Amino acid sequence: xxxxxxxEVSPRAKDSASRSIAxxxxxxxxxxxxxxxxxxxxxxxxxxxxxxxxxxxxISTKDPAEAERLKEAARQSDQLxxxxxxxxxxxxxxxxxxxxxxxxxxxWIDLVIxxxxxxxxxxxxxLGLAKSKKAILILASxxxxxxxxxxxxxxxxxxxxxxxxxxxxxxxxxxxxxxxxIPDLAINAVAKANKAIGVLAL
Ligand SMILES: Cc1cc2nc3c(=O)[nH]c(=O)nc-3n(C[C@H](O)[C@H](O)[C@H](O)COP(=O)(O)O)c2cc1C
Numbered sequence: 001x002x003x004x005x006x007x008e009v010s011p012r013a014k015d016s017a018s019r020s021i022a023x024x025x026x027x028x029x030x031x032x033x034x035x036x037x038x039x040x041x042x043x044x045x046x047x048x049x050x051x052x053x054x055x056x057x058x059i060s061t062k063d064p065a066e067a068e069r070l071k072e073a074a075r076q077s078d079q080l081x082x083x084x085x086x087x088x089x090x091x092x093x094x095x096x097x098x099x100x101x102x103x104x105x106x107x108w109i110d111l112v113i114x115x116x117x118x119x120x121x122x123x124x125x126x127l128g129l130a131k132s133k134k135a136i137l138i139l140a141s142x143x144x145x146x147x148x149x150x151x152x153x154x155x156x157x158x159x160x161x162x163x164x165x166x167x168x169x170x171x172x173x174x175x176x177x178x179x180x181x182i183p184d185l186a187i188n189a190v191a192k193a194n195k196a197i198g199v200l201a202l
Contacts, residue, residue, distance in 0.1 A: 001033040005087035009094040009105045010140070011044040017177040018140035021193045022093035025138065025175075025200075029089075032202050039083060041108075048076070048107040059114055077111040084112050089134050090169065092160065096141035100155040109163060118167040128168020135164050136200060137174045138193070142181030173200055 006026060010016040026038060049055070058070035059077050067074070084090065094105050101109075112118060118130045137160055145154035161172055177193040179185025 001036040001088050003037045003039060003087040004029055004033070004089045004091065005083055006038065006040045006091040006093065007043060007105070007108060008040060009043050009092070009102050011104075016095075016140070017180050017190055017193070018093040018095055018138050020190060021138045021140075021175060021177055021197060022091065024194050024197045025091060025093075025136065028197055028200075029091075029202065036088075039087065041080075041083070043104040043108055048080075048104065048111060050107055051110050077114065080108065081112045081114050081117050084118070085130060087133065089136070090164075091136045091138065093138035094140070094156070096139065096145070096154070096156045099153045101159065113163065113167060126166060128166060130167040130169055133169045134171040135169050135173075137161075137172060138177065139174060140177040140180060142179075144178050144182070144185065146176055146178065175200070 006022060008019055008022055010018050013019070026040070029036070030038065054070065054073045055077065058067070058073035061067050061070065092105070094101055115121070116129075118128070120127050120129060137157065139156055141154075141156070143150050143153075145151055145157075157174055164170070164172055175193050175196045177189050179189050
């Protein structure tokens with residue numbers, strides 16, 4: 001394990017359930033892989049831009065001269081994509097917002113899902129290029145989505161698994177911190193998630 005990339009999304013600091021579990025996982029990863037570089041990318045501290053016309057052109061042109069001319073516009077996407085490709089393990093710690101992922105995380109995804117870098121079209125369909133990586137999802141939510149009537153409302157885990165699979169990351173484990181808005185469940189949710197961190201296959 002050379003590098004671990006941890007993406008943290010919640011704008012909340014000490015009250016954030018996903019961040020507190022991410023901290024526990026970071027501590028365990030540091031124990032298990034003391035020589036690995038742990039890169040923590042805080043999407044609440046570093047606001048990523050939405051893709052604009054010039055960036056879109058810069059990261060999708062197939063003309064080498066145009067790519068060279070637009071190098072500066074592609075810089076941030078290049079950096080984030082390099083950071084992902086250089087990592088062996090990706091951790092995404094995010095809240096559920098309005099049944100999906102916060103737009104800050106979507107902005108990161110839009111900057112790293114790159115034709116020719118993280119996926120490519122081939123005769124057999126789409127080929128993920130971010131191979132031999134593992135991912136761990138830490139998902140905090142006010143309600144419960146692993147069972148019960150709200151399960152079909154979860155557009156976080158299915159989407160993240162689908163988009164990671166699209167770029168070749170299929171070894172994905174999930175830790176839930178769920179029921180944070182349900183007092184009876186919230187009391188134990190963080191402790192339960194901390195326990196789950198302890199038994200992850202790392
Ligand atoms: C803007 C916003 C939207 C939310 N939408 C949902 C939702 O759709 N479903 C849900 O179960 N919880 C929802 N919640 C509750 C959060 O998922 C929950 O508080 C979670 O603990 C937030 O993660 P954090 O503690 O890491 O910040 C929402 C919270 C906020 C602030």
